[in-house]
Amino acid sequence: MDTEYRPAAPISEVMALSRSIRIRTLPARVVDRLRWEWREWHTPSRPSFQHEELDHALLDLIPWRIGERVLDVGCAHGSYLRQLANRQVAIHGLDVSTASLRRAIQYGRPLVAASGERLPFADESFETVLCHKTMYLFRTPEAALEEFARVLRPGGRIVFSTSATRTPYALIQQAAVRILNQRNWSSGNRLGPAAWVRTAKNCGFDQPHFYSCNLVAPIVFRMCDRWIVPNEWMRRVARTVRRVTGTPIDSARPHRLAQDFFVVMKKKGVCRSAHLANGNQQLPM
Numbered sequence: 634m635d636t637e638y639r640p641a642a643p644i645s646e647v648m649a650l651s652r653s654i655r656i657r658t659l660p661a662r663v664v665d666r667l668r669w670e671w672r673e674w675h676t677p678s679r680p681s682f683q684h685e686e687l688d689h690a691l692l693d694l695i696p697w698r699i700g701e702r703v704l705d706v707g708c709a710h711g712s713y714l715r716q717l718a719n720r721q722v723a724i725h726g727l728d729v730s731t732a733s734l735r736r737a738i739q740y741g742r743p744l745v746a747a748s749g750e751r752l753p754f755a756d757e758s759f760e761t762v763l764c765h766k767t768m769y770l771f772r773t774p775e776a777a778l779e780e781f782a783r784v785l786r787p788g789g790r791i792v793f794s795t796s797a798t799r800t801p802y803a804l805i806q807q808a809a810v811r812i813l814n815q816r817n818w819s820s821g822n823r824l825g826p827a828a829w830v831r832t833a834k835n836c837g838f839d840q841p842h843f844y845s846c847n848l849v850a851p852i853v854f855r856m857c858d859r860w861i862v863p864n865e866w867m868r869r870v871a872r873t874v875r876r877v878t879g880t881p882i883d884s885a886r887p888h889r890l891a892q893d894f895f896v897v898m899k900k901k902g903v904c905r906s907a908h909l910a911n912g913n914q915q916l917p918m
């Protein structure tokens with residue numbers, strides 16, 4: 634059989650084609666990105682550079698002990714149930730949304746439908762309470778933090794995420810929230826990391842430690858990530874910014890160039906759990 638002979642396209646045609654692809658795809662990506670932003674306000678998070686940075690801080694930088702009992706408050710579809718169970722953490726999920734929990738069932742972890750402000754667990758049941766992107770949704774954050782303190786063993790820790798409130802990105806976001814009348818968002822988002830730490834201290838936590846994410850240009854990052862600029866490039870930029878500004882990702886205080894934070898705080902009191910006290914890698918059977 635004859636093979637069809639196809640002359641190579643002249644370079645001018647290739648250039649014209651690539652220009653037209655770029656012209657067609659970039660606006661499409663921007664539109665896609667804006668639609669994603671809109672949906673993000675109503676649904677739990679999906680992967681993007683911002684979330685990858687937070688994931689990195691949560692999964693790789695915060696030390697996890699094999700077998701430690703963790704409660705994931707606001708577990709939604711169970712992304713962290715899966716990822717932390719893979720690290721051999723004994724994780725339980727809790728959420729007010731039964732629809733979300735139905736999707737989390739697939740990861741085979743214990744699940745509870747309840748509010749983070751009223752936990753259906755006995756005192757001192759867990760070594761860690763994780764609360765990622767959920768603190769700002771509580772009507773009474775103090776009630777939630779008091780509940781976290783109650784179900785934690787002495788020496789146990791809370792790991793929660795929060796965002797800066799005075800960066801340009803945060804101010805634009807707050808304006809958009811006001812214009813679009815998104816009440817849920819505005820309430821808790823008014824508290825920045827320092828205010829959360831003060832509230833947590835009143836509820837029995839201490840020794841705050843910060844993991845600062847999304848440095849310097851969160852607006853650019855937020856608007857560009859994934860659909861417009863590949864996450865790998867964003868990571869390179871973030872790494873370079875960290876190197877140039879000499880900014881470590883974890884520190885004793887929130888970094889002023891960062892937009893998002895993980896805060897780790899310890900419950901006050903003497904640690905009675907041999908597991909936490911010894912930093913054991915194995916839970917006693």
Ligand SMILES: C[S@@+](CC[C@H](N)C(=O)[O-])C[C@H]1O[C@@H](n2cnc3c(N)ncnc32)[C@H](O)[C@@H]1O
Pocket residue numbers: 676677678706707708709710712727728729730733747748749750764765766767770771772
């Ligand atoms: C933005 S999602 C975060 C999901 C997940 N933690 C993550 O990082 O991907 C917030 C979740 O908090 C849940 N939620 C809202 N208010 C809550 C409350 N009072 N108690 C427990 N969960 C709550 C919502 O149903 C939702 O699944």
